[in-house]
Amino acid sequence: MLFHHCASEELRRTVLVDLAGQAHRQNRLLAAMPPNTLALLEPDLREVSPEQGAVLLEPGDLIETIYFPLTGLISLMVIGKDGNFIETSTVGREGAVGLHSGLSRRRSFTRATAQIGGKFSTIRAARFEHIVNGSAAIRDVILRYTEVLWAETQQIAACNAMHGASARLCRWLLQSADRIGSNEVPLTQEFLAQMLGARRTTVTLLAQRMQAKGLIRYRRGRIVILDRKGLEACACECYHVMHDEKLPRALGVNL
C-alpha cells in the first residue's frame, strides 16, 4: 500500500512537472529550448496573470522580470514628449519581453503594457542571467529572437511610414489574433486608435466598414475576426512579412 502510495505520488509529481512544462511550452521561445535547458529554468518560472492595461515596464526601468506570454499580448510603445504613444511591437506567445537582460542587466527602451490580459511565465532577471551564464542553448535562443525582433522592428517602422490606417488596422488585428491564438481580440477602439497613432473616430469608421463587409464583428471592447482571408486581402504585405513562422525562415533563423 505504501509502495503504491509512493509510486502514485511520484507519478503525480511527474505528471505535474510535465504539465507545468507543457504550459510553459505554449510560449515559442520556451518551446525552442532543449528539454534539459527548459528544466534549468522551470524551478524559477512563475506564472502571473496581469490585468489588461497593466504597465510592466516604463522606458528607462531596470528590467527585473522577463515575461514569456502563454496567452495574452504585451505592447511595446514609444512615448512622445506630449505623452502620446505609438506601438512599435507586440509580443505574444511567439516571444518574450526583457529577454536580452539574460546577457547582463538591461534597462527597458519602451513602455511595455499587458494589452490583452492572459497568462505569462516570468522569471527574475538576476536568476535568469545566472542560468544563462551557464547555458549556451539559452544564449542562442536570445540571439535568434533578438535578430527576429530587429527585423520585425524595421518592418514596423517602414509600415508606419508607408501604409495607411486601414491596411495597418487589418494587419494589426491579424497579427494580434495569431499571437494570442484566438480570433477574438478583446480591445477597445480607443486602444486600437492609440496603437495606430490615429483618432478613435478613424478606427470606428474603419471598423464599421469592416463589419459591413462581414470581415469582423465588433462590440465595445471586443473584435471577432469572421473572414480571415478577406481581412488578409485588406492588410498590407507587412502581415505576411512579419508572420511568426515566415519571418525567422526568411532570415534563416531557426525558431
Added chain:
Amino acid sequence: MPMYYFNLNDDDVVVDTDGTDLPNVGAARIHATGVARELTSKGGGILTQSWSGWTMSVRDEHGTELFSLTMSDFGDGPEQ
C-alpha cells in the same frame, strides 16, 4: 461637452456609432479634418480606392448636419 458624429457618405453611409465629446463646433472642424487626413493618407484601403463622391457629414447629437467635408480634398499621394 456636446457630442459630435462624423459620418461618411458615398452611395452608402458609414456611420460613426460612437461620436466624440468636443467643446464646440470649431473643435469638431479640427477633429473632422484630422480624421479625413488619417483616412485618406496613403490610400483609403477598405473604404474606397478613389474618394471621388465621398463626403464627411458632421452632425450634432440631434442628427442635424453642421458642416461637411469633401474627402477628395484630403490625402497625400497616389492610392495603394
